[in-house]
Amino acid sequence: MVEPSSPLDAFQAQTPAQKRALSYSNTIHQLFTSVMQEKLPADRIVGEYFRTNKKHGSKDRRVIRESLFALFRWWGWLKQVHTSQQQDASWFACLAMVAELESHKWTxxxxxxxEFANQSEQFKLSASKSTLDSVTDKCAYLQQQLQMPSLVTTQLLPDWFWQVTDVDNTQQLAIVEAMSSRPPIWARAQTLSQQQLINSLAKDDVEATASEFFDDALSLGFKSINLNAISAYQRGELEIQDLGSQVIGQICAPKAEQHWWDTCSGAGGKTLQLRSLMLRQNSKADGSIISSDIRRKPLEELTKRAKRAGFSGINVAPWKSEALPVDANTFDGVLVDAPCSCTGTWRRNPDMRWLDDVNVVTDKHDLQLDILTRSAKAVKAQGQLVYATCSLSPVENEQVVNAFLNANPEFELRTLTHPFKGTQVEMLTIWPQDANSDGMFVAKMIKR
Structure with missing residues (x-):
């Protein structure tokens, strides 16, 4: 008997739908393998693939992209099924299962x-007879379909995540539930009122819902959006910014006349938010913001975004060495949005939970403390120092702040109000389930 030349040769398409399904499977497998082997973000891999393969229409791209990201979302279970690197029956089982778990429309x-999976005696898959509303429902469905009672909900996040986070057992399911769902696209009204922006977006057939928590935040739902086709975005009236990220600017609460330094600004999402908050108090606010980063390209992007919004009062000062790129003892407020493991953004980037290991958390503490310590030198007396990350681990959050405070007694913590719960806390962690957002951490200190 002649062996098939490739695993796919064992699966013969009998219908046009099966032929397309095999083609999609091949592309998704290629992308999945590239992400796992190259350990590069799936967004980057997929974006490059679509740029060089123009043959795919919008429907093709949706099937490929959503199936790929669904695989990463449920990989904590599926990796126990598909243990090879081949496109075999177990691979088709994984594709069929994620389509069922996420109610994909391409039935x-x-x-x-x-059908391809069921060619193997290993599988006897069938569609769910009831709606799979929760992670618990989905776990029970897979346990039955795959005859794997060992599947549990906590496996959807890597073991090391639970080791470096301080999560009560009663909260584990809520975190897994949030991390296994897609967050909405959150936006911020930059130069318009919330309602004005909602009205403007409606003219471009974009439905937006006002946030109950911040008067400049709104949800754009879950559908992919071509920002360049939205008039409000072209005019700088709209910025895409997750609700969790918006918490940071709200905690900073800059006054119109104050001078702030955004020490790790990247492309300037929080810089623009700070300036917008200033101008909402006074349209002629004479305060200013200096934004710094070690990378030049993000700062160039910030300059373009500020120009698009018509914002003055924003300047850039790149880090060129360990020396401060700004004057010491100068600023009313300094924001340190430190580089981190980004575990709080795993909802949007489910691949990263399987590409990273525990070192992505434990290796950054010293760097974060160093950046915070150096940046603090720019705070003037009675000025604010705000430390933030998009990490959910105390190793990168509370432990960094406490180490800083122990070495710098002239700074003291300020009590914060949880924006979604109303509780009083010394240091604030926003969990993804709190308000359907990314996870964030923030602490505010005052220089005595």
């Missing part, structure tokens, strides 16, 4: 994947 392809 003709998911049914084809299911």
């Amino acid at each position: 003709q392809f998911s049914e084809a994947w299911q």
Whole structure:
């Protein structure tokens, strides 16, 4: 008997839907393998693939992209099923399962994947007879379909995540539930009122919902949006910024006449938010913001975004060495949005939970403390120092702040109000389940 030349040769397409399903499977497998082997963000891999492969229409891209990211979302379970690197029956089972778990609409392809999987005696897959609303429902469905009672909800996040976070057992399911769902696209009204922006977006057939928490925040739902086709974005009236990220600017609460330094600004999302908050108090606010980063390209992007919004009062000062790129003892407020593991953004980047290991958390503490310590020198007396990350680990958060305070007694913590719960805390962690956002951490200190 002649062996098939490739694993796919064992699966013969009998219908046009099966043929397309095989083609999609091949592309998704290629992308999945590239992400796992090259350890590069899936967004980057997918974006480059679509740029060089123009043959795919919008429907093709949606099937490929959403199936790929769904695989990463549920990989904590699926990796126990697909233990090879081949496109075999177990691979088709994974594709069929994620389509079922996420209620994908391309049933003709998911049914084809299911049929291919069922060619193996290992699988006898069938569609769910009830709606799979929760992670618990989905776990029970897979346990039954795959005859794997060992599947548990906490496996959807890597073991090391639970080791470096301070999570009560009663909260584990809520975190897994949030991390296993897609967050909405959060936006911020930059130069308009919340309602003005909602009205403007409606003219471009974009439905927006006002946030109950911040008067400049709104949700754009879950559908992909071509920002360049939105008039409000072209005019700088709209910025895409997750609600969790917006908490940071709200905690900073800059006054119109104050001078702030954004020490690790990247492309300037929080810089623009700080300036917008200043101008909402006074349209002629004479305060200013200096933004710094070690990378020049993000600062160039910030300059473009500020120009698009018509914002003055924003300047850039790149880090060129360990010396401060600004004057010491000068600023009313200094924001240190430190580089971190980004575990709080795993909802948007589910691949990263499987590409990283515990070192992505434990290796950054010293760097974060160093950046915070150096940046603090720019705070003037009675000025504010705000430390933030998009990490959920105390190693990068509370431990860094406490180490800084022990070495710098002239700074003291300020009590914060949780924007979504109303509770009083010394240091604030926003969990993804708190308000359907990314996870964030922030602490505010005052220089005595």
